[in-house]
Amino acid sequence: MSDHPTLTWTDPTGLSHTARWRSESGVSAPRRVVVADDQMPADRAYRLVCEGTALLWQGDFHNARQLLQALVRRLDKRETRGLTPAAPRGPAPDPAQAFHLHRKRQAERARILGQVLIPVEAGHHVALRRAPDVAAACTEGYGPAAEAYVVSLRELQGLIGAHEWRKKGVMIPALQAPIHPHYGVFSPVRGEYLDLVAQAPLPAALQTQSEAWDIGTGTGVLAAVLARRGIARVRATDLAPRALACARENLERLGVLPQVELLQTDLFPSGRVPLVVCNPPWVPARPHSSVEQAVYDPDSQMLRGYLQGLAVHLAPGGEGWLILSDLAEHLGLRSRAELLGWIETAGLQVLGRLDIRPRHGKASDPDDPLHAARAAEVTSLWRLGAATGACA
Incomplete structure (x- = not known):
């Protein structure tokens, strides 16, 4: 075995097995694992996963999906009845408390639903009955697999x-073309902010130096919008190799x-340019996965770093x-x-500042x-310049 995290379990015959454990969000390998198959009732499965026991699936793949859906329904019912560990008691919480309770419920829900495990053979092959061919999807996300592993x-x-x-890609009206996000790279589904970048008046200084920077490029969508607006040179930065490849x-x-x-x-390369664009994570909170790093930024670190530099x-x-x-x-x-x-x-x-209202479904969902x-909520493009007398 490699030095990667491992998962150990005992099969119904008493034999012990070990395989590599994979988790993009950094979740530790479950300590308690039981082998489960099509004969396990959903109620028993629900009790086990709520207690922290993982289910290593050995049955039909479609039945595993159905079991997961059954667990979702039981969690939905539990949350509707206010029985989740994070459910508030007493007076309604203030907005910040409500947000943190919501995130706590999300984390607990993810922990429980993440307890249904699938064994995957070398080469990203799932040997369960009626399992789909996941080799291409797993290779894109993980790279080649020379050894077997277990994943939720x-x-x-x-x-x-x-x-x-x-x-398929995500159609971007500002580009009249799709953007194709990679696994772990945030998808540009909030199209209103792209419209702001496509329509904002360009600085006059670009006429003498046609160069702009896109800080934290992700899928590259903002760099593409800037290039399509006629800027001759765009420098796009990111720390994540996965994002740069995307x-x-x-x-x-x-x-x-x-x-x-x-x-x-x-953040920044060296030099000075007429335009520096940044779309940092919008919410100061701790991300629970790599893709959430585009949404949640602890203590607004990227936002403050961009402003300070x-x-x-x-x-x-x-x-x-x-x-x-x-x-x-x-x-709050x-x-x-x-x-x-x-x-x-x-x-x-x-x-100056340009504002736009979000168009996504949650903005109008009372539930x-x-x-x-x-x-x-309002999304804004803040046009910032060096203050008079600021250090050059």
């Missing part, structure tokens, strides 16, 4: 779903890769575009005064736990 069914479904999204593929597919230089670096990287007359939702403000996680204070402390001034905050 939920994570395997995520890999399969990401593979389908990667093939961006390269998308930019090449769109025909703008010759205009874009991809760099693996934290922006002024020294702007050419004379240059602008920094900050793409940010005010959802965190409505959740960050105030507008706090954001404006960070801008001022960084030696920046607000040159969403965070409906009040989502209904009031």
Whole structure:
């Protein structure tokens, strides 16, 4: 065996087995594992997973999916009755408390549903009856597999779903073309912020230096929008190799890769340019998986890092575009005064702001736990410039 985390279990004959454990979110291998198959009743399975016992599936693959759906229904019923460990008691919590309770419930739900496990052979082959061919999806997410491993069914479904999204793509009206997200790279499904970047007036300084930076490029969608707007050179940065590979593929597919230089670096490259664009994670909270790092940013680290380093990287007359939702403000996680204070402390001034309302389904869903905050949410493009007298 390799030095990767391992999972150990005993089969019904008493033989002990060990295999590599995979978890993209960093969940530890379950300590208690029982072998389960088509004969296990859903109620017994539910009791076991709630107690922290994982089920290593040895039956029909479709029946494993049905069992997972049965567990979801039982959790839904439990949450409706207010029996989850994180359910609030007494007066309704304030928005920040409601958000943290919601995240706690999400984490508990993910822990329970992640206890249904699938054995996968070398080469990403699932030998269960009626199992789909997952080799392409798992290779895209994990790379080659020279040894057998065990993974949660939920994570395997995520890999399969990401593979389908990667093939299909997400249509981007601002590009009149799709973007194809890779597994673990956040999909640009919130199209309103892309419209802001496509429509905002470009800084006049670009006429003498046609160069812009896209900080935290992800799928490369903002770099593509900037290139399509006629900017001759775009430098796109990201720390994640997976994101840079995704961006390269998308930019090449769109025909703008010759205009874009991809760099693996934290925030800024060296130099000064007329335009620096950043769409940092919008909510100051701890992510539970790699893909959530595009949404949740502990203590607003990336946002503050972008603001603190922006002024020294702007050419004379240059602008920094900050793409940010005010959802965190409505959740009581960050105030507008706090954001404006960070801008001022960084030696920046607000040159203007473009606002747009979100168009996603949750914004109008009264059953969403965070409906009040989502209904009031506004996404903004903040046009920032170096304050008069700021260090050059």
